[in-house]
Every structure is written in C-alpha cells, then in structure tokens.
Amino acid sequence: MEDSVYLQRLGEKIVELRKVKGVTQQELAERLGTKNTQVRRIERGTVNSTINMLRKIAGVLGIEVNDLVKIER
Numbered sequence: 142m143e144d145s146v147y148l149q150r151l152g153e154k155i156v157e158l159r160k161v162k163g164v165t166q167q168e169l170a171e172r173l174g175t176k177n178t179q180v181r182r183i184e185r186g187t188v189n190s191t192i193n194m195l196r197k198i199a200g201v202l203g204i205e206v207n208d209l210v211k212i213e214r
Contacts, residue, residue: 142214149186150212156184158202158209172201 142150159169166184170177173194182188183198190198192206199209 142212144189145186147212148189151210152184152186154209154212155198155202158204159184162202164201169198169201173197 159166164172166180167177170180173180174197175194179188183190183194195209196206199206202209
C-alpha cells in the first residue's frame with residue numbers, strides 16, 4: 142500500500158472512531174494539545190503524524206495504538 146493511501150485510510154479511521162466516541166475535531170485538538178488545523182490535516186491524510194501523536198490520539202479515543210494503525214488492505 143502506498144504511503145499516501147495508508148495515511149488517507151488512517152485519517153478516515155480516526156474520523157470514524159472520533160465520531161463514534163462523540164468527540165468533535167475541536168475537542169480532539171484540545172485534548173491533544175494541538176490546533177484544529179492539525180487534526181484536520183491528520184484526518185485528511187495530508188500529514189504523516191509522529192508515533193507520539195498517534196499514541197495520544199489512540200489514548201483520547203480509548204484504543205490501543207496497534208488497533209489505530211492497523212489498516213486493512
């Protein structure tokens with residue numbers, strides 16, 4: 142899988158999980174200690190996040206990092 146496709150699917154997964162948890166982009170950004178624009182870029186798959194950011198996102202969403210980054214082909 143190409144990196145750009147992976148990042149896009151990861152972003153889509155984050156959006157889906159965030160909505161299931163009832164968390165807005167703004168709330169997620171605040172809990173991550175970042176800006177809403179950064180969350181939007183992550184969810185669109187236009188930025189390659191650090192493992193630390195992915196760890197924080199997983200924590201906010203109440204899942205393990207492994208479950209967050211596992212993307213089916």
